[in-house]
Amino acid sequence: MIETEALTPSPQGLARAAEILRAAGLVAFPTETVYGLGGDARSDLAVARIFEAKARPRFNPLIVHLPDLDAAREFAVVDARAEAVAQAFWPGPLTLVLPLRAGAGLSPYVTAELGSVAIRVPAHPVAQALLREFGGPLAAPSANPSGRISPTRAEHVLAGLSGRVAAVVDGGPCAVGVESTILGLVGAPALLRAGGVTSEALEALLGPLPIGGDASKPNAPGQLASHYAPEASLRLNATPDGASVFIGFGYGASDLNLSPRGDLVEAAANLFHLLREADALAKPGQGIAIAPIPETGLGRAINDRLRRAAAPRP
Numbered sequence: 001m002i003e004t005e006a007l008t009p010s011p012q013g014l015a016r017a018a019e020i021l022r023a024a025g026l027v028a029f030p031t032e033t034v035y036g037l038g039g040d041a042r043s044d045l046a047v048a049r050i051f052e053a054k055a056r057p058r059f060n061p062l063i064v065h066l067p068d069l070d071a072a073r074e075f076a077v078v079d080a081r082a083e084a085v086a087q088a089f090w091p092g093p094l095t096l097v098l099p100l101r102a103g104a105g106l107s108p109y110v111t112a113e114l115g116s117v118a119i120r121v122p123a124h125p126v127a128q129a130l131l132r133e134f135g136g137p138l139a140a141p142s143a144n145p146s147g148r149i150s151p152t153r154a155e156h157v158l159a160g161l162s163g164r165v166a167a168v169v170d171g172g173p174c175a176v177g178v179e180s181t182i183l184g185l186v187g188a189p190a191l192l193r194a195g196g197v198t199s200e201a202l203e204a205l206l207g208p209l210p211i212g213g214d215a216s217k218p219n220a221p222g223q224l225a226s227h228y229a230p231e232a233s234l235r236l237n238a239t240p241d242g243a244s245v246f247i248g249f250g251y252g253a254s255d256l257n258l259s260p261r262g263d264l265v266e267a268a269a270n271l272f273h274l275l276r277e278a279d280a281l282a283k284p285g286q287g288i289a290i291a292p293i294p295e296t297g298l299g300r301a302i303n304d305r306l307r308r309a310a311a312p313r314p
Ligand code: TXA
Pocket: 031, 033, 034, 035, 036, 037, 060, 061, 062, 063, 095, 097, 111, 114, 116, 117, 118, 120, 140, 141, 142, 143, 178, 179, 180, 181, 182, 192, 193, 219, 220, 221, 222, 223
């Protein structure tokens, strides 16, 4: 166990965070989607520490975070199609899986030796400032123990990983609240994970997108059946039954509400925090029930996370 340092996003805080990262230590930092558990993507030691801190069951590939498209060209082959998507959505909650540029210096643990690499250019000003201060690629999965609810506040990171990460930079609550959309661009475009950029927005640029994830053959923790799980059991598409802690969406009686005005953007931003709050409210043996969420726009990412959170536990 180490004592986790709580850092502010001041110049001094970011300088300290970069110093830890240069020594192959881990720093959790805010992005607009969720908090990431960052380590130097060129360092086998740092990347191994990420897997150890999260207790990830195996070496799933990680997303490499970079400050801009030019930095992405150093590590991946960016063709005209990838360039058009990047121009439209970066910086932002979109990850592109691209052909890996061999010999660019990434740890093989980051890419799981797939020959491709997942790259994200986050928009959050603290993530941007940290990437520029550090000056290299940051591998960063969500900063939570494997299988549990992703963190959207610095206190969520501490609740799950205190003593397992050298520092947390507190940038306040995450505005988007669900992880990035993952778009595969090795071969034909494929949607590998629903997320902060809606499939409608991507399809407006790329045409109809096949869903590329295969839940029976997971190459991604987000594709495992049980993931994002609260302690209490979770029932979906529910109405209030008086027995469960009820999370509503839109107008109506509820213990907690994702968005009283029925706004999917607000609901995504509140999702992981309210799942934690419901867990804290649930008495031993009591379950959580949640209202139906429309399967449109950010609702797709919300429902994807909820289905996994409700899936049978291993
Ligand atoms: O919003 C996010 O994406 C957050 C923040 C911190 O940036 N990060 C995140 O990372 O959600 P993580 O590790 O929870 O999810 C990474 C996903 C995994 O599902 C993994 O399989 C996929 O990215 N991935 C990484 N490299 C890949 C590759 N070469 N091919 C296919 N999928 C890949």
